[in-house]
Amino acid sequence: MKSLFTFLAILLINLSFAQDYKVIYEMKFKPTKGKDSIVSEHFVLMIKPKTNSSKFYNYNYYYSDSLMTSIKDKNPQGGFDINTASFKKANYPLGVIKTKTDFYLVKTLDGDSYKINETKPSWKISNETKSWKDYKLQKATAKILGRNWTVWYSNEIPVSDGPYLFKDLPGLVFLANDDSGDYDFSLISLQKSDLVEDYFPSILSKSIEITSDKYKKVYKAYTLDPAKQLRNGVYVDDSGLKINLTNGASPEMIRAIEKDRLDNIKKFNNFIDIE
Template sequence: MTKTIIHFFLVILTLSGLSLQAQKRILYNIQVTYPDGLKKNSTVYLDINNDKADFYEARFITPGQKPSGLVQAIERKSGTSENTILVQDFKLNSFRIKTTDILDWKLTNDYKTVEKYKLQKATASFGGRNWNVWFCNEIPLAEGPYKFNGLPGLVFEAEDTDGVFKYSLMKIENLSKSSVQPTLNVKNAVNITWEKYNKLLSDFYENPYQKERESAQKGNEIVYEDKEMKVQDFTKMTKDFQAMIRKNLPPYVEADKNFLLNKTN
């Protein structure tokens, strides 16, 4: 396992010009700990462009990058709780889900200093997890990674108490006309609800080879990897697919949205 070391804040921020009407690109490292203990690090981006905030994976501005999970980008009017989430299913179809996510922040009297910045701790329960968040009152941007916004300063750090997810601010850049722009306006993305989206995932998980199975049942020849498939072969293939999904599907930031929650196999 490759151990990625992130140097938290090897960057000097210029506070002049940072305001609620800002044009900034904020880079976060996200560390995800899988159930088997494997830790994966990647870079995610938060663009604040005046009254608009976009949170997205590196692949949207870096050619050749692959999706790291089903949830890939979030768009919102900066400082609001109205989010539009860009997701994919197992067949790489794209969907948009609109959600209202009001976080009930509890400000604490805990403070720490990172580099020269004084951070204050806030806590909230969200998405089936309890979160500890550190934000900077000196930088009056009520934004942060994923859906962690609405605090009186920019979020520097966000971690759930189980240690599955940890966001750490790496760098703040100015957004300009020459900045590479993410392509979030995915063609053919269909509007859908979480419930319908999870049903799509669940139905495919239960029967990923439905069309092939039905065709074989009608007596049609189905060839897979140079082997003619029988109806019974799809039972084993389905079990193998389900085992692969359970092993490799990244954890959900919002654990209560995981379509596998009620799956026993």
């Protein structure tokens, strides 16, 4: 009988670790250097403990992809009109793919996406703890891509993961902030199931793997000519959707969109990764 109870206990523990998790985080950030205006976005973290992997992305991507799928399902023959205003804009277009061996930061720029293999964080775990919504959290710190982060994790949730590039701690990350006060994550929803949807945003899924230095060059080129694709007859909307313009874009349209994008480049210059 004792061996049976032991077997059942081990089975329950294994099932607990095998279950997938869907976690929703709120990310608050200051998009412009030197300004205190704050933008709030929701991000999804899909965790698969069996493969020690996860995917992290802006929730608005999921909304827009679901809407596009619904439109296509209703019009299987094609020929449908798309109202791009109905798509939700991802104010911070970011994705992260984490596996046992690799951490990829995935970014989108002017309709194309890029995947950068980043170094795993080197954590310093503190003895400091605190209570938060019935969970006991423990403090850890690390410098990640130029920012000094403080995170609070709980080993009551048996997964070593969290938002952004946070992973390899003895539990799930609930809270995180950088020491400049520019970025802040907080867990707002936690669900576990036997199978989490294996989804990653369509705009990010066909990413080109490049180095961080090469991406910086790509971004620099974009800031110097943000209307390049438009002059070649391709319009990219806020969701990253590429639309081929049959008759091209008028000079007035090009000037207006170029000005808008240059303004956005100035407004959004406080990136989560500063190295």
